[in-house]
Amino acid sequence: MSTPSYPSAAEVLAAVPKQLFIAGSWSDAAGGQTMPVDDPATGEVLCDVADAAPADGQRALAAAEEAQEKWAATAPRARSEILRRAYELIMERADALAALMTAEMGKPLAEARGEAAYAAEFFRWFSEEAVRVEGGFSTLPDGKNRMLLMRRPVGPCLLITPWNFPLAMGTRKIGPAIAAGCTMVLKPAPQTPLSSLALAGILAEAGLPAGVLNVVTTSRAGEVVEPLLTGGHVRKLSFTGSTQVGRTLLAQSAPAVVRTSMELGGNAPFIVFEDADLDVAVEGAMTAKMRNMGEACTAANRFFVHSSVATEFADRLARRMGALEVGPGSRPGVQVGPLIDQAGRTKVEELVADAVARGAEVLVGGSTPEGPGCFYPPTVLTGVSPASRLMETEIFGPVAAVLTFDDEDEVVATANSTEWGLVGYLFTQDLNRSLRVSERLEVGMVGLNTGLVSNPRPPSAASNSPGSDARAAASASTSSWSTSTSRCRSDDGPPHGRRAPCPPHGQGARRNRRGRPGVALMDALPQIRGGEERTWASWCPAGTRRCPTAR
Numbered sequence: 001m002s003t004p005s006y007p008s009a010a011e012v013l014a015a016v017p018k019q020l021f022i023a024g025s026w027s028d029a030a031g032g033q034t035m036p037v038d039d040p041a042t043g044e045v046l047c048d049v050a051d052a053a054p055a056d057g058q059r060a061l062a063a064a065e066e067a068q069e070k071w072a073a074t075a076p077r078a079r080s081e082i083l084r085r086a087y088e089l090i091m092e093r094a095d096a097l098a099a100l101m102t103a104e105m106g107k108p109l110a111e112a113r114g115e116a117a118y119a120a121e122f123f124r125w126f127s128e129e130a131v132r133v134e135g136g137f138s139t140l141p142d143g144k145n146r147m148l149l150m151r152r153p154v155g156p157c158l159l160i161t162p163w164n165f166p167l168a169m170g171t172r173k174i175g176p177a178i179a180a181g182c183t184m185v186l187k188p189a190p191q192t193p194l195s196s197l198a199l200a201g202i203l204a205e206a207g208l209p210a211g212v213l214n215v216v217t218t219s220r221a222g223e224v225v226e227p228l229l230t231g232g233h234v235r236k237l238s239f240t241g242s243t244q245v246g247r248t249l250l251a252q253s254a255p256a257v258v259r260t261s262m263e264l265g266g267n268a269p270f271i272v273f274e275d276a277d278l279d280v281a282v283e284g285a286m287t288a289k290m291r292n293m294g295e296a297c298t299a300a301n302r303f304f305v306h307s308s309v310a311t312e313f314a315d316r317l318a319r320r321m322g323a324l325e326v327g328p329g330s331r332p333g334v335q336v337g338p339l340i341d342q343a344g345r346t347k348v349e350e351l352v353a354d355a356v357a358r359g360a361e362v363l364v365g366g367s368t369p370e371g372p373g374c375f376y377p378p379t380v381l382t383g384v385s386p387a388s389r390l391m392e393t394e395i396f397g398p399v400a401a402v403l404t405f406d407d408e409d410e411v412v413a414t415a416n417s418t419e420w421g422l423v424g425y426l427f428t429q430d431l432n433r434s435l436r437v438s439e440r441l442e443v444g445m446v447g448l449n450t451g452l453v454s455n456p457r458p459p460s461a462a463s464n465s466p467g468s469d470a471r472a473a474a475s476a477s478t479s480s481w482s483t484s485t486s487r488c489r490s491d492d493g494p495p496h497g498r499r500a501p502c503p504p505h506g507q508g509a510r511r512n513r514r515g516r517p518g519v520a521l522m523d524a525l526p527q528i529r530g531g532e533e534r535t536w537a538s539w540c541p542a543g544t545r546r547c548p549t550a551r
Contacts, residue, residue, distance in 0.1 A: 004113055006095050009039075009046070009103040009330065013194070016100060018049045020056055020217065021200040023063035024210025030055045035219040037194060040106040040338040040374045041328035049193050052218035057185070057228050060214035064156040064183035065233060067211030072153045072181040074209075076131045079178055083127035085206035090120035090171075097167060097198060102329040104192045105166055106337040106374070107292055109329055118454070119168035125456040126175035133180060153181035154259060155235035158228055160221075160249070161196065162241045163189035163340055164295045170199050172456075173238045174213060182236070186215045187225065189241075191340055193217035225252070232256045239263070240297070242394075243420070263297065265394050266422035269415035270300035270451075271437070273408075274308045276427035280449055282316045285400065287451030288425050290321065290378065293336055294398040295344070298423045298445075298453060301395055304411045307404040314382050314402045318363035321378035321400065328373070338374040339397055345374045348397035351390040355401060358385040365398070392418065408437065416442045423453055 018034075019026040028050055035051035038044065050056075090097065097119075098112035107115070136149040157177050161169040170186065177184050188196035200215045218224045228234050229252040236259040239249055243265040253260050270288055272281045288300035305313045329337035339345045345368070352366055365379030378398040384391070390401050405411040415424060424443040428434050438446045447453045 004095050004098070004109070006099045006109055006330075009099060012096050012100040013047050013103065015096070016194050016198045017201060018047060018197070020050045020052055020060070021197065021204075021213070021215040022056070022060045023066075023214065024204065029053060029218075035190060035217070037104055038191070038341070039103060040340055041330070042372050043342075043374070046103055047194075049197070049217050051220070052216045052224055053220070054223050054227055056218075057187075057216055057224040058231075060185045060216050061156060061158075061228055061231075061233055063211040063214050064185055067209060068153070068156055068183045071183055071209060071212050074181065076133060076179075076181075079181065080127045080130035082203070082207050083123045083130060083175060083178055086203050086208075087120045087123035087127060089202045089206060090116060090123065090167075093202070094120070097195065099330070100194055100198060101166055101192075102337070104194045105163060106329050106340065108334045108337050111292065111337075112329065115165060115168050118456075119165075119171040122168065122171040122175040122456045126179040129176070130179035151180075155182060156233060157182045157184045157236040157238060158225070158234045158258075159184055159186045160225070160237070160239045160241065161186065161188050163191040164292055164297075166192035166195035167199060169240055170196050173240075174199070174203070177238075178208070178212070183212045184214065185228065185234075186213060187221065188215070188217060190217070190219045190221070222248075225249070229253050229258055230255050234258055236261070263422070265420050266297035266299065267301045267392070267394060267418045267420040268298060268423045268425060268443070269441070270303045270425040271411055271415060271427065272303070272305040272309065272313055273426075273428040273430070273433065274306040275429045276306075276309070277429060277449075278309060278313055278316065281313060281427040282320060284425060284427060284447070284449065284451030285313075285317055286320055288447065289400050289451075290324070290336070290398060291452070293339060295340060295396050297394070299395070300425055300451070301401070302391055302415070303400055303402045304405050304415060305402055307406050310382075310402065310404045314363060314380060317400060317402075318380040321380055321398070322364040324378050326369075326375055326377055336378060336398060339376055340374065342374055344396060345376050348376050348395060348399060351388075351393070351395055351397075352379060352381070352399060355381055355384050355388040355390055358388050360384045360388065360401070386414070394420075408433070412437060412440045416440075423447065425451060 017026050019028055030053040033051040033053065034048040036045040036048050039046050094113055094116040097116045098109050101107060101112040101115060102109050133151050135151055138147050139145070140147055159173040159177070161173065166188065170188065174184060174186065186196060196215050197217070200213060203213055216224065229237060229249065234256070237249060237253055238261045239246060240263040246262050246264040250260060250262070268288070270285060285300065285303065291299065324335045325333055326336040327334040339348065349368055356362060356366070360381040361383045363380040363382055365377035367377070369375050369377065376397055380400045380402065382402045384401040384403050386403065388401070390399065405414070421443045423445040424441045425447040426434060426437055426441070427449055428437070434448050438448060445453045
């Protein structure tokens with residue numbers, strides 16, 4: 001592997017577009033409005049980018065709608081090759097993309113380069129999935145009907161990405177949408193719009209047709225997003241972010257019954273049993289806690305350690321975290337960059353102060369350094385009260401709160417006592433216990449003797465997390481981005497495969513998206529793996545007044 005050669009922040013900032021990307025062209029926001037992008041390491045403004053108004057959002061959606069039909073008809077191999085070319089371009093420019101992410105988000109260059117590779121992998125994975133969108137053919141149980149199952153793109157999608165992984169969260173959503181044949185409007189977080197704008201340029205260079213991807217940067221998310229969701233033209237929303245915002249988006253999606261994939265908040269338990277290999281457990285803790293400075297929904301929040309090994313584990317973890325170098329992510333050797341903004345740092349300060357006030361002991365860190373930037377030192381707390389605020393909210397910072405336990409049932413109950421259920425971590429050398437506890441934890445993903453669960457292949461899943469479906473954010477296949485349509489033909493149906501007219505009845509009849517009369521569609525299983533399962537009623541014999549619904 002070649003040694004990274006990172007360009008300067010000034011070089012990458014000069015190269016990235018600062019306008020909206022709509023219908024294949026770069027354009028200013030309505031009224032020429034702009035918004036600043038800050039450097040969290042200094043607090044200074046890096047540059048200004050277009051600040052979209054609601055009219056810009058509508059313009060982007062109109063471009064996606066116009067491109068949808070032609071894009072859906074594009075050969076899967078052509079979509080696959082676009083994704084593959086984009087993967088290669090990201091890998092070629094990984095150093096420059098890393099420098100860009102470090103400038104706008106703060107993470108160290110080495111970690112940002114790792115994210116570039118991780119982001120590219122989503123495109124490679126879905127380039128392979130694009131040619132595997134499968135259907136099926138079967139005989140129905142009565143032996144009289146045949147069913148043909150076909151998948152088609154859901155349609156124009158709205159993608160809303162967070163600031164903590166500005167490149168990877170974009171590719172994670174864009175990849176399956178392209179593979180399935182969907183067009184998109186992407187709204188990145190206002191703190192980190194530059195990575196998404198750079199990604200739009202890469203996809204255009206890779207050959208993505210105009211209008212398939214549209215990028216709208218804005219500081220007025222509510223004003224721009226709500227009309228898109230309630231207007232009836234967005235067919236799917238994919239959102240990664242806070243539970244509070246997710247609830248709002250779900251409410252806004254309800255009137256038009258927009259499909260949703262949500263990856264919301266996390267409050268991950270990290271459980272270390274008495275038989276755990278402490279070398280492995282501490283290494284896993286460093287990964288699960290310190291990846292991205294703790295600013296990840298999969299970050300370990302609550303460390304439950306068996307009382308017989310708790311002191312040794314906490315001391316070793318404190319030594320490892322205390323040895324990390326804190327500073328600007330662009331500085332060589334830095335391992336912990338700044339938090340995203342002052343609000344994020346203030347939240348961490350308040351959570352630590354609350355825990356200390358309730359009796360927690362600070363083994364390392366715990367105090368805010370002086371000077372510019374949004375820095376907070378890696379911190380380990382022991383003797384944490386279960387009533388502390390950091391036990392019931394996402395910390396989103398480099399703070400490890402260690403509690404002790406003595407009984408398996410006790411720790412499982414405590415770990416499950418949260419409204420979030422995204423991920424959990426479990427360290428033990430007992431195979432039976434590992435399987436037993438993994439099944440009892442009410443989370444969508446379990447890291448068994450590992451602190452890293454993120455990978456393009458497995459689906460991102462949640463259990464308790466409010467509003468999160470079983471295929472949150474972007475699934476490991478294209479199923480949540482396509483519609484499954486089953487067509488059933490009766491053996492005594494119309495000759496030569498001609499469909500007899502079926503008059504409307506009940507909710508089975510509807511008009512399609514372009515307003516043409518549709519035949520009866522029976523919503524048998526409205527949400528299957530994040531997509532809509534629709535079943536054609538049996539073919540109607542000529543002259544009948546209603547179709548058998550066969551519900």
